[in-house]
Amino acid sequence: xxxxxxxxxxxxxxxxxxxxxxxxxxxxxxxxxxxxxxxxxxxxxxxxxxxxxxxxxxxxxxxxxxxxxxxxxxxxxxxxxxxxxxxxxxxxxxxxxxxxxxxxxxxxxxxxxxxxxxxxxxxxxxxxxxxxxxxxxxxxxxxxxxxxxxxxxxxxxxxxxxxxxxxxxxxxx
Amino acid sequence: xxxxxxxxxxxxxxxxxxxxxxxxxxxxxxxxxxxxxxxxxxxxxxxxxxxxxxxxxxxxxxxxxxxxxxxxxxxxxxxxxxxxxxxxxxxxxxxxxxxxxxx
Numbered sequence: 001x002x003x004x005x006x007x008x009x010x011x012x013x014x015x016x017x018x019x020x021x022x023x024x025x026x027x028x029x030x031x032x033x034x035x036x037x038x039x040x041x042x043x044x045x046x047x048x049x050x051x052x053x054x055x056x057x058x059x060x061x062x063x064x065x066x067x068x069x070x071x072x073x074x075x076x077x078x079x080x081x082x083x084x085x086x087x088x089x090x091x092x093x094x095x096x097x098x099x100x101x102x103x104x105x106x107x108x109x110x111x112x113x114x115x116x117x118x119x120x121x122x123x124x125x126x127x128x129x130x131x132x133x134x135x136x137x138x139x140x141x142x143x144x145x146x147x148x149x150x151x152x153x154x155x156x157x158x159x160x161x162x163x164x165x166x167x168x169x170x171x172x173x
Numbered sequence: 174x175x176x177x178x179x180x181x182x183x184x185x186x187x188x189x190x191x192x193x194x195x196x197x198x199x200x201x202x203x204x205x206x207x208x209x210x211x212x213x214x215x216x217x218x219x220x221x222x223x224x225x226x227x228x229x230x231x232x233x234x235x236x237x238x239x240x241x242x243x244x245x246x247x248x249x250x251x252x253x254x255x256x257x258x259x260x261x262x263x264x265x266x267x268x269x270x271x272x273x274x275x276x
Binding site: 044045047049050112117124125126 | 260
């Protein structure tokens with residue numbers, strides 16, 4: 001048991017042999033702008049490093065690829081300590097739209113793409129994207145409702161099949 | 174650090190990026206391209222490399238999005254031209270510093 005770590009990273013000439021990351025699998029379960037961008041930036045960053053990347057959109061994460069909703073994603077102003085505003089204020093009418101508008105403006109200033117353009121970039125970069133079957137059934141969403149770069153709607157089991165092999169990492173957002 | 178490419182001594186950093194762009198020339202680019210596994214550079218490669226160098230001279234940060242909007246190539250083709258980390262490989266071959274952006 002104590003030897004496992006040593007075996008996995010054999011030292012050669014005193015230099016630790018690093019195993020490359022082959023593939024990053026992301027599960028996006030939320031539609032808040034901060035979650036969606038975190039997931040997209042990391043998937044895109046993986047491709048930029050020559051690492052394969054795949055995103056599985058489930059539950060509210062499906063909104064990020066829902067044709068009618070993806071342009072209208074928000075940032076949560078309630079229950080989000082990072083906003084630094086009191087929960088009661090965050091719940092006032094229009095507050096979430098205002099905060100989301102400000103965030104979109106800031107992202108534009110930083111030359112960050114919109115959600116739709118980002119999806120185009122991911123798709124062109126070879127990121128594989130899938131919808132979750134259970135969530136799609138629950139929300140009565142079909143492939144036609146989703147962004148055209150979505151490969152297909154698959155089950156959790158299918159997703160695990162894609163994650164087989166060495167050097168695969170999975171991240172839940 | 175120094176590295177000998179085609180019999181010429183070139184200044185590079187630890188990751189192999191040229192530190193003095195004035196030392197760059199096409200035959201050095203061809204050699205780096207082979208070492209990076211990109212192989213022979215065709216006309217399309219050169220169009221992209223010229224665009225990247227042009228952006229560098231204008232101090233525009235290099236991003237995948239900029240490549241997509243370049244009019245020279247699109248993102249899909251860019252990934253096919255410079256496989257396994259296109260932005261970094263293209264920058265190394267073009268003799269410019271490693272791109273520092275996250276997108």
